[in-house]
Amino acid sequence: MSDPATLLIADDDPGLRQSLERTLTREGYRVILASDGNAALERLQAGGVDLVLTDLKMPGLSGIELLRAVKAIASEVDVILLTAFGTVEEAVKAMKEGAYDFLTKPFQRAQLLRLIRQALERRDLIQQNRALQQRLDDLLQQGAVIGSSPAFRRMMTLLEQVAGSSATVLVQGESGTGKELVARTIHARSARSRGPFVAVNCAALPETLLESELFGYEKGAFTGAAGRKEGRFELADGGTLFLDEVSDLSAVTQPKILRVLQEGEFERLGGTKTLRVDVRIVAATNQGLAQMVREKRFREDLYYRLNVITMTVPPLRERSEDIRVLAQHFLRVYAAKNNRRLEGFTDDAIRRLEAYAWPGNVRELENVIERGVVLTPGALMDMTDLPPEIAGATPLPEGVLSIRIGTPLAEVEARLLEETLRATKGNKTLTAKLLGIDPTTVLRKLKRQDEQGEGDAAS
Numbered sequence: 001m002s003d004p005a006t007l008l009i010a011d012d013d014p015g016l017r018q019s020l021e022r023t024l025t026r027e028g029y030r031v032i033l034a035s036d037g038n039a040a041l042e043r044l045q046a047g048g049v050d051l052v053l054t055d056l057k058m059p060g061l062s063g064i065e066l067l068r069a070v071k072a073i074a075s076e077v078d079v080i081l082l083t084a085f086g087t088v089e090e091a092v093k094a095m096k097e098g099a100y101d102f103l104t105k106p107f108q109r110a111q112l113l114r115l116i117r118q119a120l121e122r123r124d125l126i127q128q129n130r131a132l133q134q135r136l137d138d139l140l141q142q143g144a145v146i147g148s149s150p151a152f153r154r155m156m157t158l159l160e161q162v163a164g165s166s167a168t169v170l171v172q173g174e175s176g177t178g179k180e181l182v183a184r185t186i187h188a189r190s191a192r193s194r195g196p197f198v199a200v201n202c203a204a205l206p207e208t209l210l211e212s213e214l215f216g217y218e219k220g221a222f223t224g225a226a227g228r229k230e231g232r233f234e235l236a237d238g239g240t241l242f243l244d245e246v247s248d249l250s251a252v253t254q255p256k257i258l259r260v261l262q263e264g265e266f267e268r269l270g271g272t273k274t275l276r277v278d279v280r281i282v283a284a285t286n287q288g289l290a291q292m293v294r295e296k297r298f299r300e301d302l303y304y305r306l307n308v309i310t311m312t313v314p315p316l317r318e319r320s321e322d323i324r325v326l327a328q329h330f331l332r333v334y335a336a337k338n339n340r341r342l343e344g345f346t347d348d349a350i351r352r353l354e355a356y357a358w359p360g361n362v363r364e365l366e367n368v369i370e371r372g373v374v375l376t377p378g379a380l381m382d383m384t385d386l387p388p389e390i391a392g393a394t395p396l397p398e399g400v401l402s403i404r405i406g407t408p409l410a411e412v413e414a415r416l417l418e419e420t421l422r423a424t425k426g427n428k429t430l431t432a433k434l435l436g437i438d439p440t441t442v443l444r445k446l447k448r449q450d451e452q453g454e455g456d457a458a459s
């Protein structure tokens with residue numbers, strides 16, 4: 001058997017405490033006694049408690065209040081209530097607030113032991129489940145940023161450099177390109193990774209609600225503000241606050257955000273005390289913010305504060321090499337999640353995936369693969385398992401590059417060089433020969449592209 005479980009018992013009746021301690025210690029449990037709710041709470045905060053048994057009526061903190069506190073600070077710890085005859089109504093109320101069960105005094109020893117065993121078993125199962133989920137996520141690299149194209153690698157180089165600083169980052173890119181994933185990865189690779197990552201979608205809430213979410217409020221700040229609430233800025237203290245769809249911030253909210261960025265301080269709604277927080281901001285937008293500034297729809301000063309470093313996540317159609325690796329990644333993830341044995345794709349399917357323009361970017365690809373995993377009858381996902389708009393995409397013959405009319409020449413040159421290098425498996429001499437240029441020119445161009453990738457960091 002593993003370590004004995006630790007039970008915390010709160011009851012103001014010394015006789016009952018002692019008899020419970022005797023019974024439960026004999027059963028092999030570690031027992032901690034508390035004579036009232038406050039003492040129990042203090043002990044709980046120290047950690048290591050597996051289960052709480054508490055009296056309902058105690059001086060100081062009542063059983064229900066203790067239950068609420070347990071659920072707030074250690075939600076995985078179950079609470080069993082010991083209630084006196086005649087307090088069943090309160091016990092029922094406690095059940096609604098998340099108590100595991102209740103026992104009416106006087107109770108039978110066997111009854112008590114059974115309940116404790118069940119509660120602990122349930123807790124074990126939940127913990128095992130969590131650990132398995134975590135392992136699955138690790139195995140599948142859920143949350144990993146996948147890609148192999150030069151454009152992707154340049155972005156990741158910049159990301160590593162940026163993550164190390166505390167600078168504000170503005171992540172730009174079309175919908176579904178992976179802006180939120182980039183923001184999470186910046187946090188995960190920063191010195192703040194142990195701190196919280198808090199996300200707020202600025203487009204999802206009306207102005208007043210958004211402000212109370214961001215800054216919190218004091219009791220009575222507005223009708224319905226029954227208690228004090230901490231805002232997301234406070235919750236993100238020591239970590240990263242992700243302001244998603246920042247272009248949707250209203251003209252009223254923009255200066256308030258600016259103030260936090262400039263001074264690091266703010267007040268809760270209806271509050272007078274100035275609060276200071278240490279928060280790194282990462283903002284995202286799929287709108288051209290610079291354009292919005294020119295049209296006076298977004299404050300210029302806020303734009304410059306947010307835009308200390310810009311990261312642009314390229315659309316998927318501009319990095320078609322990533323399609324294959326991403327598709328394989330999502331296939332593994334969703335096959336495991338759906339308990340399906342799928343090995344990969346037919347060549348036809350891959351060609352169609354690579355030929356499609358992906359207006360919804362990586363999110364669209366992820367959805368298509370998730371759907372395909374469910375529909376594919378065999379071990380390989382085929383063209384026919386893809387939605388018609390993709391199955392019908394005209395595949396490019398092997399060795400052909402498609403370039404949109406109006407693409408800047410420098411970009412055309414860079415892509416042609418990249419694709420030729422890929423086709424020659426990185427052979428620079430052969431690449432130079434095919435392109436009719438000198439090998440040193442190939443090296444020079446590659447070096448310049450790398451530098452340009454890094455140069456974005458300073459802009």
Ligand SMILES: Nc1ncnc2c1ncn2[C@@H]1O[C@H](COP(=O)(O)OP(=O)(O)OP(=O)(O)O)[C@@H](O)[C@H]1O
Binds near residue numbers: 143176177362363
């Ligand atoms: N490079 C990548 N590797 C692995 N998964 C990715 C990658 N890029 C995006 N994804 C996945 O694609 C989905 C969409 O990404 P995300 O939510 O970050 O996009 P977004 O740019 O924030 O989109 P929107 O503008 O619609 O909010 C997510 O499930 C994300 O995990």
Ligand SMILES: [Mg+2]
Binds near residue numbers: 179180244
């Ligand atoms: Mg997003």
